[in-house]
Amino acid sequence: MKRVLTTLLLLAALLIVQQPAHAGGRLQIRGADISSLAKSEAFGGVYRDARGRRGDALRIMERAGLNYMRLKVWVNPADGYNTKERVLAVARRVKAQGMKLLIDFHYSDTWADPGKQFKPAAWAALPFEQLRQAVYDHTYDVLSALRRQGTTADMVQVGNEINGGLLWPDGSNANWPNTAALLNAGYDAVKRVSRSTKVVLHLANGGDNGLYRWWFDNAGAHGIRYDVIGLSYYGYWHGTLEAFQANINDVATRYGKPVVVVETAYPFTTADDDGWENIITSGEPFPGYPATPEGQSAMLTRVADIVRAVPDGLGLGLFTWEATWTGVKGNGWDPADPTTGNGWENQALFDYDDRALPAMRVLGHL
Known part of the structure; x- marks a missing residue:
């Protein structure tokens, strides 16, 4: 009997050792940014399993x-896309599939990121108090419309990659009280619509712990309210996987908040599909991960494993960025210039024959 018990224990230990790195249960969030989808479809984009x-x-x-x-x-x-009306239409489709919804407010007429946080033209001349009210009103308007149609947002980003603040120059981090007032206006609007909706504050450069400590220490000092910390992590831009892991673990435990990677991606090819040079062209943009379908799957798996291992179960999951932004003519990066391409089609979750890549199923089961 003792020998049988010993054998069973050895077999159990062997099974534990042989479990894959992501065997600790599926992530709560296995997501994708699909902001390009409506425009892609309007210009003839096709998707296949x-x-x-x-x-x-x-x-x-x-x-x-x-x-x-x-x-x-x-x-x-x-270009009239990524507006309230367009988002409402896609949100209905998302919820009809039984999926949850993250709304990402840029508070701009175009891209907002660490290098640019341009005010919408309609808000450009507003005094600060009116600007703060515009943030509240715009946030409330979009989210209440979503609620009324039965597609309440589950999470909301108040700002996008706000390393240096938002709505420059008024909301720049050169004036933290202003930054706080604008972000809290967004937070209050979210919670007025739905107390259960989680508010995300999102920075880029997910491997830069100094940035995150500086930013969220200041957020705490200035009373900025939020529920979740969001990160962008692109391995070819944002440092090593080890630096990313150290940072995400630190911010989760230091601030006691759940963390989610709201943007990540990786190329599955170096080839071009729309005549507009790709942003990432290297055959191995991150060491050990080639720009192949297998490399794309492996990188997403590695990022997911890091999120899963965040202490105290605070790692929620990840979103791969612009999963549906395939090489469709007319669906370029510049909303003011219809001749642009997107430069990102080699990092989508659909290949150049419009078929779902292996990374899609990998992400869905992480």
Whole structure:
């Protein structure tokens, strides 16, 4: 009997050792940013599952195991996409598939990121108190419309990659009280619509612990309210995987907040599909991870494993950025210039034959 028990214990130990790195249970959030989808479809974009069967991109992703979609909101963009009306339409489709919804407010008519936080044209001349009210009103307007149609947002980003603040120059981090007033106006609007909706504050440079400590220490000192810390982590820009792991672990435990990677991605090829040079062209943009379907899957798995291992279960999951931004003519990066391409199609979750890549199913089961 003792020998049998010993054998069983050895077998159990062997099984534990042989479990894959992501065997600790599926992530709560297995998501994708699909902000480009409506425009892609309008310009003829087609999506197919891994077997080549044409279908609704959202249905294809849901069947692959994804459970959360991210949509950005611009105020008055030149091309008329990523507006409240467009977001409402896609949100209905997201919820119809049984998936959850993250709304990403840029508070701009175009891209907001660490290098630019341009005010919407309609807000450009507003005195600060009116600017703060505009943030509240815009946030409330979009989210209350979502609630009224039965598609309440589950999470909301108040700002996008706000390393240096938002709505420059008024909300720059050169004036933390102003930054706090604008962000808290967004927070209050979110909670007025739905107390259960989680507010995310999102920085880029996910491997830069000095940045995150400086930013969130100041956020605490100035009374900025939030529920979740969001990070962008692109390995080819934001440091080593070890630096990313050290940072995400530190901020989760230091501030006692859940963390989510709201942007990550990796190329599956170096080839171009739309005649506009890709942003990432290296055959191995991060050491050990080639720009192949296998390399894309491996990088997403590694990032997911790091999120899963965040102490105290505070790692929620990840979103791969612009999963549906395939090489469709007319669906370029500049909303004011229809001749632009996107430069990102080699990092989507659909290949150049419009088929779902292996990374989609990998992400759906992480």
